[in-house]
Amino acid sequence: MYTTTSLSGTARARLAFRSTRALHSTRSALASSTETITPSSTTTSSTTTDAQDAAKAAAPEPFYTGPLAGTFHRLKLFSLSSLGLATLVSPFMLLIESPMPTSARLALAATAITTSGLSTTLVGWCGAPYVSAMWKLPDVPRDGAVEMATRTVFLREMRTRVVYPAFLKPSARPFAKWELAKEVVDVEVLDAEGKAGTEEIVAETRDVKGRVVGKWVVRWRKAGEEWSQGLVGECRAEGKIVRHFNVHEELLDPPEAR
Numbered sequence: 001m002y003t004t005t006s007l008s009g010t011a012r013a014r015l016a017f018r019s020t021r022a023l024h025s026t027r028s029a030l031a032s033s034t035e036t037i038t039p040s041s042t043t044t045s046s047t048t049t050d051a052q053d054a055a056k057a058a059a060p061e062p063f064y065t066g067p068l069a070g071t072f073h074r075l076k077l078f079s080l081s082s083l084g085l086a087t088l089v090s091p092f093m094l095l096i097e098s099p100m101p102t103s104a105r106l107a108l109a110a111t112a113i114t115t116s117g118l119s120t121t122l123v124g125w126c127g128a129p130y131v132s133a134m135w136k137l138p139d140v141p142r143d144g145a146v147e148m149a150t151r152t153v154f155l156r157e158m159r160t161r162v163v164y165p166a167f168l169k170p171s172a173r174p175f176a177k178w179e180l181a182k183e184v185v186d187v188e189v190l191d192a193e194g195k196a197g198t199e200e201i202v203a204e205t206r207d208v209k210g211r212v213v214g215k216w217v218v219r220w221r222k223a224g225e226e227w228s229q230g231l232v233g234e235c236r237a238e239g240k241i242v243r244h245f246n247v248h249e250e251l252l253d254p255p256e257a258r
Contacts, residue, residue, distance in 0.1 A: 062133040062149075064252060069132035076127060076155055079120040086116040124153025129176040129244040137161065150242055158213070160242045162203040167218070167235070168245075176244035180216045184233040185223060192227045195220050202235060205242045214241030 066072075090109035098105060130150060137145040144165030150158050162168060162180070171179035180203055189195055198220055205214040218233040237243065 060135050060138070062135050064131070064134035064247070066130060066132045067248065067251070068130065072127040072130050072132075073151070073155065075123055076151070076153055079116075079123040080154070083113075083116040083120045086112045120153065126175045128152065129173070129242075129246040131245050131247045132157075134247070137163065148242075148245055148247075150245070157208050158205050158242055160203055160205045160245075164200070164202045164218075167202045167216070167233075171244055173244050176246045177249060178245040178247065180235065180241070180243045182235050184218070184235075186220075186231045186233060189231050192222070192231050196222050196231060203241065205240065212239070214239035216241050216243065 090113055093105045093109045094102065100108075128150065131148045132151065133149045135147045137147055140163050142163065142165065145161075145163050146165065147159055147161045150160070152158060166186075167181050167184055168178045169181040171177060173179060200218050200220075201215055202218050203216040204212050207213050215238040216235055217238055218235045220231045220233050223229040223232045
């Protein structure tokens with residue numbers, strides 16, 4: 001009886017010893033794995049950071065920055081916040097107890113939402129053409145080809161590439177200095193007969209994801225009875241093209257100013 005108990009105790013001791021050794025082995029393996037993984041994670045993180053830094057360094061710097069870009073951004077943000085607040089608060093005007101009749105409270109809520117909505121629309125319309133930044137296009141073989149950044153009323157950035165700067169003309173729209181012309185006459189075209197009837201993309205607008213959302217397309221036709229009179233380009237919009245631009249011309253160099 002004593003021997004059986006002694007053997008059972010020995011077996012338990014051995015099992016405990018083996019379990020302890022296995023536990024230590026597992027901990028050592030985990031520590032080794034951690035030491036092995038950590039440098040790899042650090043290397044991956046470092047590689048990602050280097051790639052981001054390289055991308056930022058490769059991105060061209062804008063040669064023009066709108067001085068009122070921050071002001072328009074805050075104004076749109078305030079207007080959107082006011083509209084959201086009016087929309088959220090208006091239902092409570094109908095739920096809370098008040099001596100005012102329901103029709104009066106409904107009219108008050110509708111007035112608050114309508115007024116805020118109109119002010120937001122007005123701010124968006126005034127600030128939509130404002131150019132926050134402008135870049136030159138080195139990949140376009142034309143002097144004056146630019147890319148301009150504007151923002152919608154919902155603060156989404158839109159970038160418009162104008163590859164034919166001759167189509168940028170003074171604008172009659174309030175809060176805009178330039179616009180993409182609807183019609184252009186080209187009297188210096190070399191191959192007028194061969195170019196007549198063709199279409200070209202003058203400008204295109206892309207969203208923040210790089211997707212084309214709008215184009216400004218020109219179709220060339222004969223200007224008169226003789227080919228020597230040149231061509232007339234008639235333009236049309238495809239999609240949601242940003243056509244008007246508000247810039248501070250006094251901040252531009254003479255080649256870009258129009």
